[in-house]
Amino acid sequence: MTAVLTGIGGFLPPKAVTNDDLSRTLDTSDEWIRTRTGIRARRMVSDGLSTGSLAVEAGARAMRSAGVTGVDAVVVATTSPERLCPAVAPEVASRLGLGTVAAFDLTSACSGFLYGLATAAGLIDSGTADTVLFIGSEAFTTLVNQEDRATAPIFGDGAGAVVLRRGEPDEPGALGPFDLGSDGALADLLAIPAGGSRQRSADAGLGHGTVPTADWYLRMEGRPLYTQAVERMTQSALAVLKRADWPVADVDWFAGHQANLRIVRAVAEELELCEERVAVNIDRVGNTLAASVPLLLNDYAARGALRAGQRVLLSAFGAGLSWGSTVLVWPEIQAEPIN
Missing domain, CATH: 3.40.47.10 (Thiolase/Chalcone synthase)
Known part of the structure; x- marks a missing residue:
């Protein structure tokens, strides 16, 4: 038996930000961004929307797509958590009315969906779960310096979800190897220096005010x-x-x-x-x-x-x-x- 994709859903926050919008506050232009990234617009969280609320919306759509009202486990992949502690997945499961199912987060940045698929498939392959709701959800623009022309134009917010069930390896939707x-x-090529235990230990007793603002982004x-x-x-x-x-x-x-x-x-x-x-x-x-x-x-x-x-x-x-x-x-x- 193996994991089979049986439902999918997605959600984007309503606030749209175009390249022209960014050019009003950044030294950039629509042409500069498009030719270097291919991006014309992105969505950004506002009005209290966050990783968890995006995940709930995408997860609900994926469950409707799959025709299910319950699952055995919820996994959320995110690099923009609601809080450093606890994980957001249990709250997402609760808000979706899924009760006390197993729920946890994983962090693997842009590779999170592939790592999460493999993890969810492992829960099914091992017999731990028959159905898994797996969600990739990000409010990452909150961790990007909106005054940095190198990074601010690149990122957007949103959530995508799939429902996986136990099935046969040769049926449509079965995940391959x-x-x-x-x-x-090479971890430092893409990183947020501050906020974790490394920075907190190094700055113990000095307070957050000693950390350069740029290190939080x-x-x-x-x-x-x-x-x-x-x-x-x-x-x-x-x-x-x-x-x-x-x-x-x-x-x-x-x-x-x-x-x-x-x-x-x-x-x-x-x-x-x-x-x-x-x-x-x-x-x-x-x-x-x-x-x-x-x-x-x-x-x-x-x-x-x-x-x-x-x-x-x-x-x-x-x-x-x-x-x-x-x-x-x-x-x-x-x-x-x-x-």
Whole structure:
């Protein structure tokens, strides 16, 4: 038995921020952002919306898609938690009316959806759960310095969710083999220095006022990250295709993490996949980290571009550094259009 995708849902906060909006406060322009990232607009939390509330909305839609009112476990992947403690997943489960089911968070930044899929599949494979609601949810713009032209235009907020059930390995929706990897030696290429135990221990007794303001926000080394992302996603995708015994020519859709349009296209080129088979929605939502891939899948499924029986390759890369890939044959499921 294995984990089978049986429902999907997504949610975006209502506040839309265009490149022109950003250019009013940043030394940037719509053309500068579009040519470097492929992004035209993104959604941002406001009015009290946060990671948990986004997760609840996406999770409810995924459960409706799957036709279920209960699950055995809830897993939330996020790098923008509600609080450092406790995890948000138990609260999400409670707000969804799921009772006292197992619920926990995991953190793997932009690779969170792939790591979370593997974790949720493990719960099912081990017999711990028959059904799992897995949600990637991010309010990451709250951790980005909105005065930093290198990072502020890139990120957006949102949540994407899937329901997995126990099923047969040869049925549509069954998750294929996984390829996961990391390189912690390069962790500082994408990091938020302050807020964790390392900074708190070093500054013990000095107070938060001694920490430079910039340390509370994301730092990114763009050029080396680009190289690493293309190399690692390509290698991971090829590895999982080999394990699944799928020729690249059999892939109908490449659903890569939406970090940067140039990265997605470069990976597709390395894989020798034509542009028509590359799924893209970064132009409208930006980089939503762990929510990126499920939002992309929901988007394409809801408008009929992603159809039952099509072969899908999933791959992501993010902070850690971390990366992962898997494959599946898309099942017959209904997806609600994302707001």
